[in-house]
Amino acid sequence: MFHTDSEKFSHVLCVLNVLLADRCALSLAFHPPSGQSGRMAIRSEERRAWLSTTTAAWLLVACLVASLASCGSASSGDPAVWAIQSDSLPSESSTTFTAYVRRLGCNGGVTGDVLKPNVKRSVNAIVVTFRVAAVSGLQLCPANRSVPVVVNVGEPIGSRILVDGACSADATAKATASCDNGGTRWNP
Numbered sequence: 169m170f171h172t173d174s175e176k177f178s179h180v181l182c183v184l185n186v187l188l189a190d191r192c193a194l195s196l197a198f199h200p201p202s203g204q205s206g207r208m209a210i211r212s213e214e215r216r217a218w219l220s221t222t223t224a225a226w227l228l229v230a231c232l233v234a235s236l237a238s239c240g241s242a243s244s245g246d247p248a249v250w251a252i253q254s255d256s257l258p259s260e261s262s263t264t265f266t267a268y269v270r271r272l273g274c275n276g277g278v279t280g281d282v283l284k285p286n287v288k289r290s291v292n293a294i295v296v297t298f299r300v301a302a303v304s305g306l307q308l309c310p311a312n313r314s315v316p317v318v319v320n321v322g323e324p325i326g327s328r329i330l331v332d333g334a335c336s337a338d339a340t341a342k343a344t345a346s347c348d349n350g351g352t353r354w355n356p
Contacts, residue, residue, distance in 0.1 A: 244299060244302075245283045245299030245300050245301055245302050246271060246272070246273050246299060246300050246301070246302050246303065247271075247272045247273070247299065247300075247334050247338040247340055247341050248269050248270060248271050248272060248279065248282065248298040248299060248300045248334065249269075249270055249272060249298075249332055249334050249335070249341055249344065249346040249347070250267040250268060250269045250270070250296065250298055250314075250317075250332055250334075250353065251267070251268050251270075251314070251332075251346070251353060252265060252266070252267065252268070252330070252353050252354050253266070253268055257354065258325055258330070258354060259325075260324065260325055260326050260327060260356050261324050261325075262321075262324065262325050263320065263321055263322065263323060263324055263325070264318055264319060264320050264321065265318075265319055265321070265325070265330065265354070266316050266317070266318055266319070267285070267296065267298070267316070267317050267318075267319050267353075268314035268315070268316055268317075269282045269298045269300070269314060269315050269316075269317050270311075270312050270313070270314045270315070270346075271300045271312045272334075272338075272340050272341055272344065273303075273307070273340075274306075274307040274308060274309035275303050275307045275312055276307050276308045276309075276310070277308070277310040277311065277312055277313060278312060278313065279300055279312045279313060279314065279315045280300050280301050280303065281300060281301035282298060282299075282300050282301075282315055282317050283298070283299045283300060283301065285297060285298045285317070285319055286298075286333065287319065287320075287321060287322070288333070289321065289322070289323070289328075290328070291328070292328055292329065293328050293329045293330075293331050294321055294325060294328050294329070294330050294331065295331045295332075295333040295336075296319055296330065296331070296332065296333060297332070297333025297334055297337060298317070298333075298334065325354075325356070326356075327356050328356075329352050329353075329354065329355045329356070330352070330353045330354040330355075331350070331351045331352055331353065332346070332347070332351035332352075332353055333351070334347070334351070335347035335350060335351025336350075336351060
């Protein structure tokens with residue numbers, strides 16, 4: 169039920185990293201020093217020499233960081249694409265338009281909270297890139313519903329095209345049908 173092979177790989181990698189963190193924690197808690205043959209009774213001198221509390225804490229932190237590395241970041245969010253519906257097309261004099269934003273990754277059919285878009289204006293184009301609040305864990309993967317978001321361009325659109333920035337900035341988005349036309353959403 170994944171949209172793309174890269175999403176499936178990302179979910180598998182995330183699960184493996186979480187399992188790795190669990191394995192690291194178990195290793196720190198139960199791995200006796202060499203020569204102890206699995207006995208948990210360790211003399212205090214050997215215990216201090218084997219693994220100090222500080223070393224154990226740093227190793228645990230390293231394992232947790234590794235487990236979270238591929239699971240997304242709440243601060244940057246997850247990728248999303250957007251479209252403009254035919255009944256709400258902007259005009260050249262418009263300073264705002266309504267983008268219908270859809271999460272790319274699996275989230276049980278829900279796009280979720282849409283983060284503030286990144287709007288970059290140039291002479292020929294206005295590139296708008298959306299992200300959505302990150303989710304953790306595995307999710308069911310029916311198509312996520314689009315969420316309408318009013319985008320303030322800050323000046324008239326003019327003769328510039330409107331482009332979905334995810335189609336150039338995100339590898340997952342590039343591989344979708346949403347980006348077949350390079351992400352152009354409106355052309356005056």
